[in-house]
Amino acid sequence: xxxxxxxxxxxxxxxxxxxxxxxxxxxxxxxxxxxxxxxxxxxxxxxxxxxxxxxxxxxxxxxxxxxxxxxxxxxxxxxxxxxxxxxxxxxxxxxxxxxxxxxxxxxxxxxxxxxxxxxxxxxxxxxxxxxxxxxxxxxxxxxxxxxxxxxxxxxxxxxxxxxxxxxxxxxxxxxxxxxxxxxxxxxxxxxxxxxxxxxxxxxxxxxxxxxxxxxxxxxxxxxxxxxxxxxxxxxxxxxxxxxxxxxxxxxxxxxxxxxxxxxxxxxxxxxxxxxxxxxxxxxxxxxxxxxxxxxxxxxxxxxxxxxxxxxxxxxxxxxxxxxxxxxxx
Ligand SMILES: *[C@@H]1O[C@H](CO)[C@@H](O)[C@H](O)[C@H]1NC(C)=O
Numbered sequence: 001x002x003x004x005x006x007x008x009x010x011x012x013x014x015x016x017x018x019x020x021x022x023x024x025x026x027x028x029x030x031x032x033x034x035x036x037x038x039x040x041x042x043x044x045x046x047x048x049x050x051x052x053x054x055x056x057x058x059x060x061x062x063x064x065x066x067x068x069x070x071x072x073x074x075x076x077x078x079x080x081x082x083x084x085x086x087x088x089x090x091x092x093x094x095x096x097x098x099x100x101x102x103x104x105x106x107x108x109x110x111x112x113x114x115x116x117x118x119x120x121x122x123x124x125x126x127x128x129x130x131x132x133x134x135x136x137x138x139x140x141x142x143x144x145x146x147x148x149x150x151x152x153x154x155x156x157x158x159x160x161x162x163x164x165x166x167x168x169x170x171x172x173x174x175x176x177x178x179x180x181x182x183x184x185x186x187x188x189x190x191x192x193x194x195x196x197x198x199x200x201x202x203x204x205x206x207x208x209x210x211x212x213x214x215x216x217x218x219x220x221x222x223x224x225x226x227x228x229x230x231x232x233x234x235x236x237x238x239x240x241x242x243x244x245x246x247x248x249x250x251x252x253x254x255x256x257x258x259x260x261x262x263x264x265x266x267x268x269x270x271x272x273x274x275x276x277x278x279x280x281x282x283x284x285x286x287x288x289x290x291x292x293x294x295x296x297x298x299x300x301x302x303x304x305x306x307x308x309x310x311x312x313x314x315x316x317x318x319x320x321x322x323x324x325x326x327x328x329x
Pocket of ligand 1: 069
């Protein structure tokens with residue numbers, strides 16, 4: 001019996017250890033918020049301050065956006081135009097499906113097979129933004145984000161991304177100098193993460209989307225890059241909703257599907273889901289333990305009442321059935 005429990009405990013620890021090790025980066029993302037790399041509101045000049053022009057401008061003045069083709073839907077024309085109008089001295093690049101493919105074929109041919117093989121168009125739209133930031137540098141903005149003030153102050157950081165709640169970073173607004181090491185990592189690892197998961201939403205998130213970028217970000221920051229290579233984080237207040245924020249957020253996420261509701265529900269209930277998961281896992285281990293380890297000991301000892309030692313689980317004996325029958329009379 002003692003040995004049985006020991007085996008049970010060791011198995012449980014090994015299984016738990018393996019599970020935790022496997023999802024360690026994801027668990028870290030739940031607690032790490034990148035606060036130490038925050039772009040502090042105090043260091044940002046006010047929207048019309050003269051101090052803006054005194055700051056270094058490392059990131060080239062290019063705005064990148066993506067869409068299927070040149071016909072931007074009506075509801076995104078406003079946000080798109082707000083960014084163009086506010087930045088007359090910036091180059092504007094719209095990456096259509098056709099242009100994106102030509103660009104990958106010409107500049108990153110090693111990636112073309114993966115790029116063409118993606119089952120969901122949004123994966124190509126995700127991937128292309130990392131490549132153009134790596135190649136040209138500049139600022140990528142989702143079409144559903146409008147501009148609320150000049151982006152000039154954000155040119156002062158070699159690379160920045162936006163924080164999302166409750167966890168991780170997003171890929172809907174990002175800036176970078178050309179060939180920044182973070183975006184080098186982001187394009188280099190794409191083929192490794194090109195896996196299919198049971199739900200399209202997870203596949204997109206984990207292969208090219210915000211979850212992918214968050215995992216790459218964690219690995220990158222854990223390697224403790226030098227100060228100039230660190231990725232600065234734009235927090236929600238500086239992203240939108242305030243007069244000093246950079247963006248205004250409009251109708252979003254054209255690609256979200258039904259499975260998204262399930263995922264969002266799971267994300268908002270992740271504590272209870274984790275507890276249920278571990279409980280079910282432990283219960284399963286206990287059942288296996290009772291069935292195989294204890295049953296085998298019972299056999300080797302040839303004990304008549306061996307099963308009565310098993311706490312959660314008892315075979316019905318013919319005696320029980322007799323009693324039941326009598327009660328029913
Ligand atoms: C652009 O794509 C949209 C959506 O697929 C389509 O309805 C439209 O006809 C396309 N426009 C052009 C000019 O090809």
